[in-house]
Amino acid sequence: MPNALATALSTAALTAGMLLGAPAAGAQTAAYPTSSFDVTYGNTYTRGTITWYNRQVVVSGEHKSVSATSCRGTTAFGVDSKNHDVAVNFSDHGVCGASASFSFPVTFYVAGVGVVRICLDNGAENPPVKYLKCARYGRP
Incomplete structure:
Protein backbone atom coordinates (compact mmCIF):
# COMPACT_ATOMS: atom_id res chain seq x y z
CA MET A 1 0.00 0.00 0.00
CA PRO A 2 2.75 2.54 0.69
CA ASN A 3 3.87 2.32 -2.97
CA ALA A 4 0.31 2.92 -4.19
CA LEU A 5 -0.01 5.96 -1.91
CA ALA A 6 3.35 7.32 -3.07
CA THR A 7 2.37 6.83 -6.73
CA ALA A 8 -0.97 8.57 -6.18
CA LEU A 9 0.67 11.51 -4.43
CA SER A 10 3.35 11.80 -7.14
CA THR A 11 0.72 11.76 -9.87
CA ALA A 12 -1.34 14.40 -8.07
CA ALA A 13 1.70 16.62 -7.55
CA LEU A 14 2.77 16.24 -11.19
CA THR A 15 -0.74 17.05 -12.44
CA ALA A 16 -0.99 20.10 -10.19
CA GLY A 17 2.42 21.31 -11.34
CA MET A 18 1.44 20.96 -14.99
CA LEU A 19 -1.81 22.84 -14.42
CA LEU A 20 -0.12 25.65 -12.50
CA GLY A 21 2.56 26.02 -15.17
CA ALA A 22 0.10 26.04 -18.08
CA PRO A 23 -0.97 29.41 -19.51
CA ALA A 24 -4.53 30.48 -18.88
CA ALA A 25 -6.98 29.91 -21.71
CA GLY A 26 -6.73 32.78 -24.18
CA ALA A 27 -3.49 34.03 -22.64
CA GLN A 28 -1.21 32.79 -25.41
CA THR A 29 0.85 35.46 -27.11
CA ALA A 30 -1.00 37.23 -29.89
CA ALA A 31 0.32 36.73 -33.40
CA TYR A 32 1.96 39.72 -35.02
CA PRO A 33 0.00 41.11 -37.99
CA THR A 34 1.21 40.33 -41.49
CA SER A 35 0.72 41.78 -44.96
CA SER A 36 1.36 40.00 -48.25
CA PHE A 37 3.20 41.84 -50.99
CA ASP A 38 3.71 41.29 -54.71
CA VAL A 39 5.70 43.68 -56.88
CA THR A 40 5.90 42.35 -60.44
CA TYR A 41 7.90 43.99 -63.23
CA GLY A 42 7.67 42.16 -66.56
CA ASN A 43 8.61 38.52 -65.90
CA THR A 44 10.46 39.39 -62.68
CA TYR A 45 9.08 39.91 -59.21
CA THR A 46 9.52 40.19 -55.49
CA ARG A 47 6.75 38.71 -53.34
CA GLY A 48 6.28 37.55 -49.83
CA THR A 49 5.18 38.69 -46.38
CA ILE A 50 5.70 41.72 -44.15
CA THR A 69 22.39 39.81 -67.18
CA SER A 70 19.41 41.51 -65.51
CA CYS A 71 19.62 40.95 -61.78
CA ARG A 72 16.89 41.60 -59.22
CA GLY A 73 16.87 42.45 -55.52
CA THR A 74 14.39 43.73 -52.94
CA THR A 75 14.48 46.99 -50.97
CA ALA A 76 12.04 48.00 -48.22
CA PHE A 77 11.44 51.48 -46.78
CA GLY A 78 9.58 52.46 -43.61
CA VAL A 79 7.39 55.47 -44.37
CA ASP A 80 6.11 57.86 -41.68
CA SER A 81 2.77 59.71 -41.58
CA LYS A 82 4.29 62.66 -43.49
CA ASN A 83 5.30 60.31 -46.34
CA HIS A 84 9.02 60.48 -45.49
CA ASP A 85 11.28 57.45 -45.73
CA VAL A 86 12.52 56.95 -42.17
CA ALA A 87 14.21 53.55 -42.53
CA VAL A 88 15.56 51.35 -45.29
CA ASN A 89 17.07 47.90 -45.68
CA PHE A 90 17.51 45.47 -48.53
CA SER A 91 18.12 41.85 -49.38
CA ASP A 92 21.74 40.78 -48.94
CA HIS A 93 22.31 40.50 -52.66
CA GLY A 94 20.46 40.26 -55.90
CA VAL A 95 19.78 37.24 -58.01
CA CYS A 96 20.60 36.89 -61.71
CA GLY A 97 18.81 34.41 -63.96
CA ALA A 98 17.24 32.56 -61.02
CA SER A 99 15.07 33.02 -57.96
CA ALA A 100 16.14 33.25 -54.32
CA SER A 101 14.57 33.54 -50.89
CA PHE A 102 15.31 36.45 -48.57
CA SER A 103 14.44 37.73 -45.12
CA PHE A 104 15.59 40.99 -43.54
CA PRO A 105 14.45 43.47 -40.88
CA VAL A 106 13.68 47.15 -41.31
CA THR A 107 14.01 48.94 -37.96
CA PHE A 108 12.27 52.26 -37.30
CA TYR A 109 13.83 54.67 -34.83
CA VAL A 110 10.62 56.70 -34.69
CA ALA A 111 7.11 55.71 -33.66
CA GLY A 112 4.12 55.74 -35.96
CA VAL A 113 5.40 53.98 -39.06
CA GLY A 114 2.34 52.38 -40.61
CA VAL A 115 3.44 51.98 -44.23
CA VAL A 116 6.21 49.98 -45.86
CA ARG A 117 7.25 50.58 -49.45
CA ILE A 118 8.61 47.47 -51.16
CA CYS A 119 10.70 47.92 -54.31
CA LEU A 120 11.97 45.47 -56.88
CA ASP A 121 15.44 46.76 -57.75
CA ASN A 122 18.23 45.97 -60.19
CA GLY A 123 20.12 43.86 -57.63
CA ALA A 124 23.18 46.11 -57.68
CA GLU A 125 25.51 45.55 -54.74
CA ASN A 126 26.96 49.03 -55.15
CA PRO A 127 25.21 52.25 -56.12
CA PRO A 128 23.50 53.15 -58.21
CA VAL A 129 20.62 50.90 -57.21
CA LYS A 130 17.75 51.41 -59.63
CA TYR A 131 14.21 50.86 -58.32
CA LEU A 132 12.26 49.23 -61.13
CA LYS A 133 8.85 49.22 -59.46
CA CYS A 134 7.58 49.94 -55.94
CA ALA A 135 4.33 49.41 -54.05
CA ARG A 136 3.09 50.60 -50.65
CA TYR A 137 1.63 48.33 -47.99
CA GLY A 138 -0.10 49.53 -44.83
CA ARG A 139 -0.11 47.93 -41.42
CA PRO A 140 -3.24 45.76 -41.11
Missing part, protein backbone atom coordinates in the same frame (compact mmCIF):
# COMPACT_ATOMS: atom_id res chain seq x y z
CA THR A 51 5.50 40.89 -40.43
CA TRP A 52 4.73 43.95 -38.33
CA TYR A 53 6.27 44.52 -34.90
CA ASN A 54 6.29 47.64 -32.70
CA ARG A 55 9.18 49.53 -34.35
CA GLN A 56 10.29 47.00 -36.92
CA VAL A 57 9.05 44.87 -39.77
CA VAL A 58 10.57 41.71 -41.17
CA VAL A 59 10.30 41.37 -44.93
CA SER A 60 10.50 37.77 -46.15
CA GLY A 61 9.88 36.28 -49.56
CA GLU A 62 11.36 35.46 -52.93
CA HIS A 63 12.66 37.55 -55.79
CA LYS A 64 13.12 36.33 -59.34
CA SER A 65 15.18 37.32 -62.35
CA VAL A 66 14.78 35.61 -65.72
CA SER A 67 18.02 36.84 -67.28
CA ALA A 68 21.60 36.21 -66.24
